[in-house]
Amino acid sequence: MKKTTIGGLGLGLALSLSLAGCAGQTAPTADSIEVGPATGTLSYESWTPTEATFDTIIEGFTAENPDVELTGTLAPLEDYQTSLQTQLRSGSGPDVFVVSPGAMYNQYREYFEPLDAYAEAFDGEDWADIFNQDALDRAQTDGATFGLPVGYGVAGFLWVNKTLLAEAGVEVPTTYDELVAASEELKAAGIQPIALGGKDAWMNIDYFLAIAASIDKDALYAALEGEGEWTDPALVEAFEIWSGLFTDGVVQDGAIGAATYSDTYDLFTEGKAAFFANGSWNLDMYVNSLDRIAAYDIDAIAMPLPGVDGGAPITGDVSGIVVVNKASKNKGAAYQLASYMSRGEGAQVLLDAFLDFPVTNDGKTPTTAPEESQTARASIETLIETKLAGYRQVPLASVSEALSAALAGVATGDVTGEEAAQRVQDAADNG
Incomplete structure (x- = not known):
């Protein structure tokens, strides 16, 4: 029954x-x-x-x-x-x-x-x-x-519409300077750069964790586990790099007020943004929005960041x-x-x-994944094999809430990196 x-x-x-x-x-x-x-x-x-x-x-x-x-x-x-x-x-x-x-x-x-x-x-x-x-x-x-x-899903990478980049005469960026330059050229062509749903706390945290892991993974996970300090210089730097995504113009205008579903999802699947900040679960667009994206060559790449060779790490979780x-x-x-x-x-x-990835070792894979999804899925599998830093869910609710608020404040310019780090540490200290 x-x-x-x-x-x-x-x-x-x-x-x-x-x-x-x-x-x-x-x-x-x-x-x-x-x-x-x-x-x-x-x-x-x-x-x-x-x-x-x-x-x-x-x-x-x-x-x-x-x-x-x-x-x-x-x-x-x-x-x-x-x-x-x-x-x-x-x-x-x-x-x-x-x-x-x-x-x-x-x-x-x-x-x-x-x-x-x-x-x-x-x-x-x-x-x-x-x-x-x-x-x-x-x-x-x-x-x-x-x-x-x-x-199992992973986050912290970028979806990229290679068709839009080619039409704008832009190469797929591999460094942060290239990403900044590409964003300027894309905007001049009427195309948004990274579509980021900054209204969503989980989205901001996903990309902050990728940034922090690219600087000092050990410091990040020590802070997450309550064994380190959020005021560690590496994490302060991560907040400052997060700020740079907004001041350097690599995310769309008004990103902090946009929701992933469906503001930025629509921007990307309708061919209005060249990059999309979202996790591997976005593979479901090949089921739910195939009519929108079938004409595009879409892939997944490590996010270019300052001073990071080969792009940022990713995080993953069940x-x-x-x-x-x-x-x-x-x-x-x-x-x-x-x-x-x-x-x-x-x-x-x-x-x-x-279209998730399995939690078991018996070779289970989706049996319904459209052919169009295979290139991106293979790229994500490579990122998992080569770029996985650790888990993506913050262990304590109070810390997660404080981190979310701090990231929003940094994005709008109301909070400095040092202030953001201290606010999260205060939440960690208070349980």
Whole structure:
């Protein structure tokens, strides 16, 4: 049986379970877990995937487990987070839900069921070997596994429309000076340079992390982990280079007020901008906007930056982490759904829907990717192999919020690099 609902999430959802019933229970061992097809009722909530894609997940999972009744509720991310927080704090909530790595994972981890015993029971002692370890690490804390990763994407590079560049007589830039010069020529030809959705905090953070990693990756990740200072000279310099993207005119006018979806997405797919700041998930434009971009030669390149040979590094992370609610009364079935979506046939459904990169080592690739996407996808794979600096999600929500505000202030010229760094450090110090 399948049922997916879309919209705001109420509190009177199926399987609102009390944590009190779990109090005092000892953690299961692999030997104590009953292995077999999933049965009973099972609920899932998230902001992702789409209704149509999750209906396909339900159909596949219930075909493998005909005695389970799986329902799904999807809502916009902010609505989902608000409702999820309320439910979990009251000891209820869905059996299975999704969190982002980093801040969201850390915020809700106390509500996650540890999954190592379930994984060993259902998938064997070597269950972890199928996963890319970097992806699995994002769902682990202190050696324990609290969820299973789904999808992998990278950010911090530039999409480039080579057709527009050629028509304007501009070479693909490989240095920052070349990027500045190219931007001037493009504007003179009526073409925007980098289309950057600076209204989106996540977008600004993605490109700041790439800039910072190009200067001193160790300093960046030490600060992210709370082991270093955001006032490190390398990170102050990163804020100043971020400012330069705006003062040097390599991003479109009004970038800080533009949204990625759909302001800058439309600029790029409609052939009005030569470059686009967005991550690998933008491969879905070959599905959703192929009619717009089919005539263009589009590729992906490392972002040229001052003093960086070969362009900036990139950052990457899993798209989500599927977790089992600690309060669930059907944890075995819940684990099976998480596994189905992360490493089973459901993972293939998600890859085909989002054109992500796999989190497993079994060679899964999208089966529906249009031929036109292959050049860019191959370039992104090369960037992953040669340019990956580390993860892209900021671990602490307070630091992420402060970094977002600081980057916006620097972009508008209201905040200096030193002031921005100090504001983020203040947030880190205050937790």
